[in-house]
Structures are given as C-alpha cells and as structure tokens.
Amino acid sequence: MPEYSPDPAVQRRRLRSELRKAREAAGKTQKAVAEEMDWSPSKLIRIETGLVNISTNDLRALLQSYDVSADRIPGLIETAKAAREQTPWNAYRGVASPELIAFLGYESSASIIRYFEPVLVPGLLQTEEYARVVISTILEQPPESQDVNDLVELRVDRQERVLHGGSPPECHFLLDEPVILRAVGGKDVMRRQLRHLREQMEQSNITVRVVPLSYGLYEHVRVPYTLLEFPDPADEDVLYLEDAVDELIVRENSLDETTKITPITPAHYLQHFWEFEQEIDKASAPAAIERAIALFE
Template identity: 45%
Template structure:
C-alpha cells in the first residue's frame, strides 16, 4: 500500500486519538478538562471527535494538564496540530456540500487505498464529465438544486485531478454490479463513453475493476459504500463512507468497518476476474454502438 502525504485530515484524526488517550491515561473526565481549560464541554468533544481543529497553544496547554511533558512528544503533537490546520485543495468546497461528503473528500484525498462497491452507477473518481452531470440526483432525498449541479460536477472533476493524477495515487479496487453497466444513465452515448472511459482507466496499474454479474444470483447489498484505508505510518483507523437513499455517513467503529470488509470480500469472490470484467465493459459498449439511432 503506498504511503501518501499526510495532510490535515489524517493529522486531525491522529491528534484527536493521541489527545483522547492522554486524557484517559491521566484519568481525567471531559467535564473536568473543559472546566480547567475554560472551554465549553462541546468544544472538547468536537476536538476529540476530530470535527474541529485545535491551536498549537491549546495543544501545549492540554498536554501540560495531562502531564505529558516529554519535549519530543510535545513537539510532534504540536506539528500534528499545525498539519491539521493546514488548508487543503478541497477546503474551499466544504461549504458547498453536505458535512459527511466534505469529510469523505478529505479522507479520500489522503487514503492509501479505496475499495468501492457500486450497485447502480460508477464511482465518482472514474466518471466522465457528462456521466457525472447525468448521475447527480435532481430529485429525491439527496437531490441537488439545479443551480448547484454544475458546482458538484466541478468538485468531482477536481477530486479526480487531485487523487488520480497526483504523485502517489491510491490503490483503487472497484466492484460494479452489472446493473451499473446496463442502466442508461444520460442515454446511450453518455453510457458508452463512460464504459470506454472505465475500460481505459483499467490500464492503470493501481486501478482494478471487477463486475458482479447478474449470473452471480441475488445481491442483497443495495447501497454503495467505500472503504478507505490508510498507510500504517498514518496511525489512523480505516473508515467506510456509506451513501443510501436517506443517509450519508462516515463509519469508523473498527468492528463495523470490518463487517463492511467482509461484505466486500464476499462480493469480490462472486465477481468476474479483472480480465473478464474488462471484456464485459468493452462488449457492453459495442452493444450500445449497435443500437439503432
């Protein structure tokens, strides 16, 4: 698994874990720490959940309260705080998307490996511009207002540029239900170009695509999910991004992440090998070429 540059998202996740462990080792409650720091309890909770960053001075004060005075350790955590406050390329988009999606973009940008299951469409990182525009929902629970669709498309293209074409792109493994290949999103021309685009992306050594065929039988996993994995030196746990008709959320409990990994492994076992999947992509695209005008 490639070691990717540590950015603000991983920095914040590492820092929250270290600070929480230091507080627990000192046998201090969150209420007590908040009072000693003259903070609201909610501020400390947000810091320990990683939802907000923390200043270097506050890190030093917390560590002193927790009895952590080793100079090297303190300096390392201060550097983590600086990394966590650094602006990333995606920072300007945070106010344009739902919070869970914004969190996902930050994690995706720093992940070492991404494992997708897509039951009805293609993952955003592998979408053409036309397909991205066609697949963004204009109605339903997660509908995007018409005025915002173009902005979402541009965010998706920016993600592709930053994640796929950087110096150290992540390993990407995709399982597509065959329904995604057949669903006429955007019409025959848009779908054909999308299929050809994914087939081309399969030439990359860090992208693997498998198709879960209709012949595999009933598929009870109806919603898409992405497992995001991080290099060992990042010292942060793997997470799952889940998107359904009613919910978008980041799942980070290790037991839950492991459950999703088991599901992904089962889906992989039922899927066509990469070479056969690529052949099916090409064959489906050719069938669209043969459709009457």
C-alpha cells in the same frame, strides 16, 4: 516518491484520536479533565470529536494534564497546526456538504481505496457527460445550472487529484452488474462511459470487478460505500456511506452504541469486500463490460 502530506481533515482526525487515547491512558474522564482545565465539558467533547480546533496553549496544557512525554509534544503540536490549515476542497463548500468535503480530504490522502457501487459508475470513473446527467438528475436541476456545473467541476478536479496526482492510490472497484447495464443519459452517453471505464481498467493501480446478476442478493447490496486506508499506521481506516438523503463517515472506534445487530465499522465492510475479491475474478470484468458496450451500439 513524494513525501506523504495528508489533508487537514486527516490531521484533525489523527489529533483527536491521539488526544482521546492520551486521556484514556491517563485514566481520566472527560468530566474530570474539563474540571481540571476549568473548561465546560462541551469544549473537551468538541475537541475530541473534531468539531473545533484547539489552540497551541490549550494543547500544551492538556498534554501536561495527561502526563504525555516531552518527546511526543512537538509532534502533536505540529499535527494541531496542520489540522488548522484549510483543505483545498473548501473551494466547493457552497455546493458540497461538510461530510463530502471531509471525505474528499480523506480520499485524496489515502493509499488504498475500495469502492462498492450497486447503482452508478463510481464518481472517480465517470465521464464528464455521464456525471452531468447523474448530478442534474439528483439535484433536479437543468444540466447547465450553476450548481450542476460546480459539482461537475468538483468531480473532474477530484479525478485529477486522486487518479492523476504524483502518487496515485491503489483503487479497487466492485460494481454490481446493473451499474454497467443502466442507460444513464441514453445509449451514446452510456457507450462512451463504458469505453472510458474499459480504458481506466488498463491502469496498473485500478482493478474492477463486476458482480453478475446471477449472484443474487447479498449483504450491503443497496448501499454504496467507500473504504480508505492511509500510508501512515497512525491514521485509522475510514468508511464512507452514502445514500440519497444522508452521508456518514465512520472510523474503526466510532461505532454507534445504538447499532447492535449489523456492525457499522470499516473492518466489517472490508471483510465484505475481501469476500467478493476471493469469489469474483477480476479477469471476468472486461468481457462483462464488452457485452454491455454491445448493448448500447
């Protein structure tokens, strides 16, 4: 098995988590550390939130302030160096949002990926022609425009890296039934898309479940989400939420204090996904997809 080499986005998240934990273990507030380091409070906040990288000298001084043991320092310095590397997804920064680029780094480093999709075939399972219809519709641009071409290229690149790399992750897809019934791009495009989906389901690392319309309404039915788990226990799970106007990346300990009723955490959404895995038999998906294919013949 190839050595696990996470994307710089994962390294940045790991470093900021370790620094926050080290400060809390030292019993110091952000304000106290900033005063001790002769920094502005905003500098430390930006470091702990991952908005800026930290130099090796500043990192050594910070770890000394936290009384971090000498044997841990080399590893944290290596993590900081890796975090400063450029992610390959930066090649698409002209057309992809910073949140999407960060998500792609997490996704390409994950060992287990769970996708819930209520509207469209998930991007990893889309054919190129289906993806072109979806992207051009969302952007309200012609199918052959440069932005659409670039994002279709990104989608194909993403599939190659995640599904066809040296050590592909476990991928679990939960689709609401309208996903396979909606005629995106017309009958021919949709029929080929469903056949492609059927072929992908034959891969040993891919499972697909289809939630039937008869199931009725359920929690999170309106919002697609992705859950990512990583091979290194030091890396916290990631939740990615996406809708028509916004994207949100959430890790387990980044709960927004304004969220009081519905907890937006990976654990909450994972519990939702697990419940469906218990209630929806994956063996029923092929028949559902065959019925859908027949509709587009």
